[in-house]
Ligand SMILES: O=P(O)(O)O[C@H]1O[C@H](CO)[C@@H](O)[C@H]1O
């Protein structure tokens with residue numbers, strides 16, 4: 001009972017008026033808050049006008065995936081931009097991350113690994129705060145290595161842990177290690193699972209995601225530039241992960257789930273396996289197949305977004321960002 005209550009409380013991302021609260025008293029004292037890596041600022045841009053309607057922030061590793069995803073969402077939610085214009089990368093002048101906006105949905109790339117997504121999360125959370133966006137939900141849609149799963153399987157994370165099996169995000173701050181607990185919204189996991197269609201031609205499962213600090217040795221691969229362990233030791237390690245309920249390995253789940261939880265933002269991670277790590281390390285799947293696999297993530301996230309928009313006031317389908325196409 002107590003556990004249930006705790007879960008309910010922890011699952012609730014809602015602050016009293018739904019806007020994102022910052023746990024940083026300094027920001028309010030600045031003349032302007034410069035969101036350096038996304039090339040936006042609280043004074044240089046009207047962030048409320050630009051992003052006040054945001055309900056979803058979808059993140060994924062590559063700019064191309066997030067641009068494609070924005071186009072897919074645009075099609076699916078029936079969002080129109082003027083003929084002769086195209087979606088534009090709002091943070092193009094940062095040369096770091098790419099941000100697309102389609103009505104109430106932001107689609108943004110986060111690069112590889114904890115520090116890259118960590119920096120972006122600070123700035124996206126602050127962006128939501130400055131924009132006064134209400135109850136935004138964050139999704140990470142990514143690729144991963146599966147453990148005993150058929151390539152192309154979709155994994156909805158219900159927990160995340162680091163390479164030491166810890167369910168917290170540790171970061172050295174002022175010379176001391178700060179640990180922030182990992183927490184994903186259980187209700188959101190259930191809602192996403194409920195959107196899996198019986199005739200989806202692939203499996204969708206839930207489980208713990210391991211977040212590695214590296215693609216090669218950090219994930220126990222034997223195909224990096226260095227390797228000080230044997231194939232047998234690697235297999236033992238991967239099997240021990242399976243016994244801990246780990247379904248997949250990627251590189252951002254821990255900071256993503258810890259920092260969104262810290263900000264009181266509901267968040268979910270949906271990844272597609274591009275290989276079965278119990279069978280090998282090299283990614284031999286053709287790029288076109290990986291692109292098809294990635295569409296499965298867009299499909300699931302978009303089902304959720306559409307359902308949300310159908311049940312809420314569709315007037316949030318208002319503002320986007322587009323650029324005029326050159327003739
Ligand atoms: O496909 P993305 O979202 O980049 O996610 C996975 O792929 C990258 C490694 O190839 C890491 O970022 C990992 O988390």
Ligand SMILES: O=c1cc[nH]c(=O)[nH]1
Pocket residue numbers: 143144145146215219249250251274275
């Ligand atoms: O094995 C994999 C595949 C994609 N991304 C990862 O981090 N690991």
